[in-house]
Amino acid sequence: MLPIERRQQLLKWLNQEGSLAITEISNRLKVSEMTVYRDIKPLLDEKVVIKTSRGISLAPILNGSSNSCSYCLKEMNNRHPVQIITYDLRVEQLCCPHCGLLRYKDIEKDVSQIICRDFLQNSTISAKIAYYLMDADFNLNCCQPQVLTFESLKQAEQFQKGFGGVVLLFEEAITEIHKRMNGSTGCSCKKDSTI
Ligand SMILES: [Zn+2]
Ligand SMILES: [Zn+2]
Secondary structure, three states: OOHHHHHHHHHHHHHHHOEEOHHHHHHHHOOOHHHHHHHHHHHHHOOOEEEOOOOEEEOOOOOOOOOEOOOOOOEOOOOOOEEEEEOOOOEEEEOOHHHHHHHHHHHHHHEEEEEEEOOOOOOEEEHHHOEEEEOOOOOOOOOOOOEEEEOOHHHHHHHHHHHOOEEEOHHHHHHHHHHHHHOOOOOOOOOOOOO
16 A cells, blocks of 8 residues: 555544544554554644544644635534635635535636635645545535545545545536536535526
C-alpha cells in the first residue's frame, strides 16, 4: 500500500469508527507505528485529524462561527465550507460544496470569487479550478448529493479509487447537482426543487 492509500483507508476507518489508537492502526495496516506517525503527520498538520487520548480522530469543526449557510440555511458545522465573494464585496458562507455550487448558479453574475477547500489538505482553492468527486462513499453529513473538492486531479482520482464516485469539473458538477436536485431524488436541504 502506498502512503496515500493508507491515509485514505485511515480516513475511512475514522469516518466510520470515530477514533483509533495508533497501535490499532499499525496492526491493521501492518506497518510500524513510526510509519503510522509519518502517514498521519500531514493530516495532523492540515488539521484533518487531531490527537485524542485514545489516538487520533477526525478534526471537529474548524471555526466556531455560528453562521448559517446562505443556501440551505443550515448551521455551518462542516469542515468543508465554501465562500462566495460578490463584486460588491459581500461574503457568503455555504455549508458545503453542494450548496456552494447551487448558490453560485443562482447568483453567478454577481460572483467575483468562489473559494473552497481541498478535501485532503484543507488548503484554500478557487472552486472554478477544483475537481469535484461526487457520490464517493465518504459521508460528510451535510447536503446530498454530496461533493468533495480537490485541488489536483491526481488526488481526486486517488481518492476515487478508494471511495468510488465520479470526478467532475466545476461546470459539470454544477450541471450534475442541478439536474439531480430537479429530479425526484432530492436533497433534504431545500424544498422548492422544481423551477
Ligand atoms: Zn447549505
Ligand atoms: Zn451542506
